Amino acid sequence: QVQLQESGPGLVKPSETLSLTCAVSGYSISSGYYWGWIRQPPEKGLEWIGSIYHTGSTYYNPSLESRVTISVDTSKNQFSLKLSSVTAADTAVYYCARGETGTMVRGPDYWGQGTLVTVSS
Amino acid sequence: QSALTQPASVSGSPGQSITISCTGTSSDVGFYNYVSWYQRHPGKAPKHMIYDVSNRPSGVSNRFSGSKSGNTASLTISGLQAEDEAEYYCSSHTSITNLVIFGGGTKLTVL
Numbered sequence: 001q002v003q004l005q006e007s008g009p010g011l012v013k014p015s016e017t018l019s020l021t022c023a024v025s026g027y028s029i030s031s032g033y034y035w036g037w038i039r040q041p042p043e044k045g046l047e048w049i050g051s052i053y054h055t056g057s058t059y060y061n062p063s064l065e066s067r068v069t070i071s072v073d074t075s076k077n078q079f080s081l082k083l084s085s086v087t088a089a090d091t092a093v094y095y096c097a098r099g100e101t102g103t104m105v106r107g108p109d110y111w112g113q114g115t116l117v118t119v120s121s
Numbered sequence: 122q123s124a125l126t127q128p129a130s131v132s133g134s135p136g137q138s139i140t141i142s143c144t145g146t147s148s149d150v151g152f153y154n155y156v157s158w159y160q161r162h163p164g165k166a167p168k169h170m171i172y173d174v175s176n177r178p179s180g181v182s183n184r185f186s187g188s189k190s191g192n193t194a195s196l197t198i199s200g201l202q203a204e205d206e207a208e209y210y211c212s213s214h215t216s217i218t219n220l221v222i223f224g225g226g227t228k229l230t231v232l
């Protein structure tokens with residue numbers, strides 16, 4: 001059974017960088033699929049942030065591309081998200097997920113349970 | 122405001138059937154057969170219930186079914202059970218940005 005688990009600080013100060021890691025179990029990232037991040041701000045809809053393939057190829061939402069970096073560590077079977085220059089608008093539940101394509105157009109098939117990140121001083 | 126429109130809430134009694142709609146446009150739901158549905162219980166990971174409009178992943182109960190007509194996709198749950206009470210989300214591919222987009226979610230209450 002594929003499982004994903006997000007981890008990282010729950011509180012980030014404005015203008016700083018949000019950093020999250022997703023640990024994958026039950027499947028080797030090196031075996032394929034795309035691994036990405038999705039977020040949901042309070043009272044708002046889900047938004048795809050970006051994805052990465054085990055080779056390091058990345059795909060980002062153009063609306064966030066200038067601030068987002070996704071990386072992968074196949075030796076630890078995990079991948080990470082960095083979002084720079086955060087503001088209160090970046091407060092959200094962040095999910096990691098697996099998809100068949102870089103932009104997950106068929107919809108992710110496995111998700112983590114999500115982690116709330118609050119941007120506040 | 123979400124890209125795909127879902128009703129905020131629906132309800133039904135045990136044993137009944139309910140349908141949740143997901144309305145998009147001719148650039149997403151109406152154009153591609155890449156509609157998925159997810160079930161999310163509080164504090165749990167979203168679970169993939171339907172993919173490609175009407176297909177069920179292995180292990181998903183056949184009480185869950187999906188369909189599409191024009192720009193609206195639908196998730197039907199038959200024989201409602203207490204454990205079906207959850208939030209349900211739809212997703213679709215959009216040609217406008219070539220990305221995945223989501224609905225705002227529907228809270229299902231089993232009375």
